[in-house]
Amino acid sequence: MAESVAVRADGEEHEPVGFAFEDRPRPLEGVRAYGLIMAMWVRSTMAYRASFAMTLFGNLAVTAFDFVTILLMFTHVDALGGYALPEIALLYGLSSTAFGVCDLLLGSMDRVGGRVRDGTFDTLLVRPVPVLAQVAADRFALRRLGRITQGLLVLGYAIVTLDIAWTPLKMLMLPMTVLSGAAIFGAVFIAGAAFQFVAQDASEVQNSFTYGGTTLLQYPPTIFAKDLVRGVTFVVPLAFASWLPALYVLGREYPVDLPQWVAFLPPLVAAGACALAGLAWRAGLRSYRSTGS
Amino acid sequence: MRLYAVVAAGGFRRYATYRTATAAGVFTNTVFGFIMAYTYIALWDVRPQLGGYDTSQALTYVWLGQALLMSSALMGGGFESELVERIRTGDIAVDLYRPVDLQLWWLAADLGRAAFHLLGRGVVPMFLGALAFDLAFPGSLWTWPAFLLSVFLGVVVSFAIRYLVAMSAFWLLDGAGAMQMAMLAGLFFSGMLLPLNLFPGLLGEVARALPWSSLLQVPADVFLGKHTGWGLVQAYVFQAGWAVVLLGAGRLLQTAATRRVVVQGG
Numbered sequence: 345m346a347e348s349v350a351v352r353a354d355g356e357e358h359e360p361v362g363f364a365f366e367d368r369p370r371p372l373e374g375v376r377a378y379g380l381i382m383a384m385w386v387r388s389t390m391a392y393r394a395s396f397a398m399t400l401f402g403n404l405a406v407t408a409f410d411f412v413t414i415l416l417m418f419t420h421v422d423a424l425g426g427y428a429l430p431e432i433a434l435l436y437g438l439s440s441t442a443f444g445v446c447d448l449l450l451g452s453m454d455r456v457g458g459r460v461r462d463g464t465f466d467t468l469l470v471r472p473v474p475v476l477a478q479v480a481a482d483r484f485a486l487r488r489l490g491r492i493t494q495g496l497l498v499l500g501y502a503i504v505t506l507d508i509a510w511t512p513l514k515m516l517m518l519p520m521t522v523l524s525g526a527a528i529f530g531a532v533f534i535a536g537a538a539f540q541f542v543a544q545d546a547s548e549v550q551n552s553f554t555y556g557g558t559t560l561l562q563y564p565p566t567i568f569a570k571d572l573v574r575g576v577t578f579v580v581p582l583a584f585a586s587w588l589p590a591l592y593v594l595g596r597e598y599p600v601d602l603p604q605w606v607a608f609l610p611p612l613v614a615a616g617a618c619a620l621a622g623l624a625w626r627a628g629l630r631s632y633r634s635t636g637s
Numbered sequence: 638m639r640l641y642a643v644v645a646a647g648g649f650r651r652y653a654t655y656r657t658a659t660a661a662g663v664f665t666n667t668v669f670g671f672i673m674a675y676t677y678i679a680l681w682d683v684r685p686q687l688g689g690y691d692t693s694q695a696l697t698y699v700w701l702g703q704a705l706l707m708s709s710a711l712m713g714g715g716f717e718s719e720l721v722e723r724i725r726t727g728d729i730a731v732d733l734y735r736p737v738d739l740q741l742w743w744l745a746a747d748l749g750r751a752a753f754h755l756l757g758r759g760v761v762p763m764f765l766g767a768l769a770f771d772l773a774f775p776g777s778l779w780t781w782p783a784f785l786l787s788v789f790l791g792v793v794v795s796f797a798i799r800y801l802v803a804m805s806a807f808w809l810l811d812g813a814g815a816m817q818m819a820m821l822a823g824l825f826f827s828g829m830l831l832p833l834n835l836f837p838g839l840l841g842e843v844a845r846a847l848p849w850s851s852l853l854q855v856p857a858d859v860f861l862g863k864h865t866g867w868g869l870v871q872a873y874v875f876q877a878g879w880a881v882v883l884l885g886a887g888r889l890l891q892t893a894a895t896r897r898v899v900v901q902g903g
Contacts, residue, residue, distance in 0.1 A: 395814055397812060398814035402817035406817075416831050416836060417831065417835075420684050421684055422683075423683070466766070480864050544657070547663070548658065552668035556668045556672060572675075
């Protein structure tokens with residue numbers, strides 16, 4: 345299906361098929377292909393509008409239940425791990441929005457293992473389009489806007505109810521955190537996809553770091569064991585996706601002793617994580633052997 | 638009867654085939670168990686005895702939730718997407734020709750699946766949870782069979798709900814919406830996110846009366862020794878009552894649906 349659209353789009357530009365992608369630098373080529381495949385899936389989704397509306401609502405509601413759970417907890421307590429509700433809402437909003445952006449853009453990366461197993465991965469390799477772009481845009485699901493919407497609503501609630509002195513720097517921290525956070529989660533998605541070349545059926549492991557990661561970051565770091573906090577700071581750098589910058593905004597101490605400027609590192613950490621994930625993806629792709637049947 | 642036993646065994650074997658996937662699932666269950674356990678510790682630190690549980694009982698509840706997540710299909714899954722697909726494509730007509738009962742066939746297969754998931758996805762996370770946290774295991778040996786019976790009834794209720802969801806495909810054709818709604822209800826009203834006795838006021842009363850509480854809340858309370866003697870019988874009656882009502886509703890819907898089925902060419 346993707347092929348036919350690509351060909352048609354090429355046809356419109358009156359370029360010979362196969363050369364359409366070659367006169368651009370590779371990253372741009374990937375982005376363009378991603379856009380084409382994405383547009384195809386959006387069009388296909390919109391063919392069933394009622395179903396789309398239902399699943400969009402469902403996507404919003406299922407993540408909203410996470411926050412409802414926190415609200416229900418707060419019917420019994422005034423603070424969790426020493427954090428009041430607006431403070432937790434900030435952590436939640438940042439983590440949920442960042443993860444939502446990443447989930448929208450790369451949410452189908454867990455299908456790589458299935459494609460390797462059933463042999464459809466080969467189809468992706470023969471197309472004149474970067475494989476990563478094809479895998480990332482596969483089954484692009486617009487309903488995932490639901491999670492972003494819900495995250496932004498909670499983030500808005502936090503900003504309105506938080507009793508802190510907002511400085512321009514603190515305000516700038518919020519979009520910076522969301523964007524870097526999305527990139528860090530993206531690196532986890534891509535590294536997870538690379539791992540599926542090795543263990544095809546193990547795609548669920550990735551959920552521990554993606555869905556598990558965003559759930560973890562929704563709660564204050566004070567409630568978790570120190571080793572767990574160290575793990576998500578130094579090993580899988582999820583803490584940079586919300587905790588560290590958010591704690592700077594809130595003027596709170598991080599349970600692991602780190603200098604304050606670490607709060608400004610998320611963009612660098614995100615870049616590093618993405619570079620490593622890219623290397624992992626290449627290694628995975630190179631190690632791929634088709635079943636050959 | 639023998640036939641359904643064979644179908645159940647097939648259901649068990651089918652899911653037992655994917656060992657890597659099972660190991661990956663166990664890993665994920667364990668990670669989520671750890672995250673939830675820490676949030677519960679924070680909550681019970683502030684309010685010991687919340688909902689009638691002490692901290693170790695609350696932690697046991699977390700790990701029971703992870704252990705039963707797949708077995709009782711708290712978030713759906715198992716067979717309904719397959720059945721919906723058969724209804725959509727029309728393969729269901731072949732199923733209806735078979736000299737077996739449609740509902741019992743799928744129930745048997747789902748019980749086999751649940752048995753595998755209880756062993757494959759339930760035992761190991763529970764064990765790992767017990768290594769890391771101080772859990773409240775039953776004091777009496779009799780609690781174990783009592784718990785297993787409650788889990789069994791919970792799986793039957795879960796099946797009955799999912800069967801109703803699948804039947805809706807006869808009218809809706811696309812089961813995605815109904816399955817997603819059922820997943821939401823299952824996640825929230827089973828007590829997977831938070832024990833139902835922490836739900837405030839009317840919401841709590843309604844949640845505890847709904848069928849989904851049979852899936853996790855009731856078996857967990859049996860495990861934690863909250864239902865004993867006459868109370869245990871009442872808990873079973875509650876679960877069995879919902880099972881009968883929902884299975885009956887599924888059967889009615891099936892009868893109504895099969896009258897609608899028109900097979901092309903016949």
